[in-house]
Every structure is written in structure tokens, then in C-alpha cells.
Amino acid sequence: DTGVSQDPRHKITKRGQNVTFRCDPISEHNRLYWYRQTLGQGPEFLTYFQNEAQLEKSRLLSDRFSAERPKGSFSTLEIQRTEQGDSAMYLCASSSRRALNEQFFGPGTRLTVL
Amino acid sequence: AQRVTQPEKLLSVFKGAPVELKCNYSYSGSPELFWYVQYSRQRLQLLLRHISRESIKGFTADLNKGETSFHLKKPFAQEEDSAMYYCALSGQGAQKLVFGQGTRLTINP
Numbered sequence: 001d002t003g004v005s006q007d008p009r010h011k012i013t014k015r016g017q018n019v020t021f022r023c024d025p026i027s028e029h030n031r032l033y034w035y036r037q038t039l040g041q042g043p044e045f046l047t048y049f050q051n052e053a054q055l056e057k058s059r060l061l062s063d064r065f066s067a068e069r070p071k072g073s074f075s076t077l078e079i080q081r082t083e084q085g086d087s088a089m090y091l092c093a094s095s096s097r098r099a100l101n102e103q104f105f106g107p108g109t110r111l112t113v114l
Numbered sequence: 115a116q117r118v119t120q121p122e123k124l125l126s127v128f129k130g131a132p133v134e135l136k137c138n139y140s141y142s143g144s145p146e147l148f149w150y151v152q153y154s155r156q157r158l159q160l161l162l163r164h165i166s167r168e169s170i171k172g173f174t175a176d177l178n179k180g181e182t183s184f185h186l187k188k189p190f191a192q193e194e195d196s197a198m199y200y201c202a203l204s205g206q207g208a209q210k211l212v213f214g215q216g217t218r219l220t221i222n223p
Contacts, residue, residue, distance in 0.1 A: 041216075091158070
């Protein structure tokens with residue numbers, strides 16, 4: 001499968017715990033995006049990388065959130081001290097140099113904070 | 115501010131009837147507009163983009179800069195069109211997508 005993959009697909013955690021999600025973009029896609037989607041809403045932008053550089057972060061991304069893409073390939077999104085309001089679907093997308101505006105989405109990681 | 119508004123959360127039409135999903139946007143500049151679709155148990159996928167001027171699965175969308183709209187239309191709905199549809203925009207520089215709330219389209223047999 002050459003599509004965007006995300007792991008895990010589901011995560012249940014207790015309030016206050018830390019969680020980490022992984023995204024593997026389509027091979028050779030240089031841009032990688034993270035979005036968050038809550039029930040009844042469209043995806044909301046969190047951050048994006050061009051290669052290993054994090055170029056933009058949303059105000060939604062509080063200091064409890066951190067994202068990395070150390071080698072310009074896969075990315076991780078960590079949430080520290082989770083809160084119930086963090087419960088959402090976390091989506092990853094990637095795009096290539098030749099079609100920067102065409103983003104391909106992964107299946108998402110559904111986070112439930114109890 | 116960048117904003118996308120989809121006024122209908124739910125839309126239900128009969129098979130064979132025309133369908134129009136509304137999308138209005140707010141952006142100071144020349145945005146690129148998209149429609150994304152999510153079928154049941156599938157990931158979000160691009161349906162069409164305004165610069166392509168294509169018809170995908172019978173759907174078309176015309177960018178109306180005067181009305182700041184990008185409505186999605188299909189003359190004859192099919193049952194397999196039932197899905198969640200999201201309108202989105204991207205500003206100059208090909209960066210983040212700003213999505214609307216989405217419209218759940220149901221095609222009744």
C-alpha cells in the first residue's frame with residue numbers, strides 16, 4: 001500500500017497521560033500536514049512540514065503538542081498531559097513537489113481521552 | 115481571515131434528481147478551492163479542484179469570485195454519491211487547507 005499510513009488507528013488514554021502518533025507519508029512526498037477533526041466539524045489545520053522543517057503551526061497547537069519529522073520522512077505528533085478536549089480524530093496528509101496543493105490523507109488516529 | 119462555510123449539514127435527495135452542495139468562502143486574495151469527499155469507512159479524498167475544471171464522477175464546481183462561492187453540482191444523483199462532502203480552500207503558496215464543516219449527502223432510492 002503506497003498511501004499515507006497512520007499508527008495507531010485508535011488510542012484510548014486517561015487524562016494526564018502522554019500519547020504519540022505516527023504518520024508515514026507517501027514515499028517522496030516532501031510536505032506533511034497534521035489536522036484535527038472533532039465530531040461534526042471539518043478538519044482543522046495543526047501544523048505542516050516541508051522535508052524536516054516545521055514551517056507553520058496553528059494557534060490550536062498549544063505547548064502540550066509537539067510534532068517532529070526528523071529525517072524528512074515519517075512524522076510524530078505528541079500530546080502531553082492529555083485533556084478530555086483533546087479527544088478527536090488526528091489526520092495526517094502529504095503532498096508532492098509537483099502537486100503541492102493536492103493533499104493525500106491517511107485514515108486518521110482516533111484519540112479518546114477518558 | 116480565511117473561512118469556508120457550508121450552510122447545509124445534511125442534504126437528502128432522491129436518486130436521479132439534481133444535487134447542489136453549497137460552499138461560500140472568505141479570503142483576501144486568490145484562493146484555490148477544492149471539494150473533498152469521504153465515503154463510509156474510507157479516508158478523505160480529493161474529488162475536484164477549481165483549477166482543473168474537470169468533471170469527476172459527474173460532479174462539477176464553478177468558482178464564482180463575485181459571489182465567493184464554489185458550489186458542487188451533479189445533474190443526476192446516484193446512490194453511490196452518498197457521502198460526506200467538504201469544501202476547502204488553500205491560499206497562495208500551497209500551504210494549509212481550510213475546510214468547511216461538511217455536508218452529509220444522502221441519496222434515497
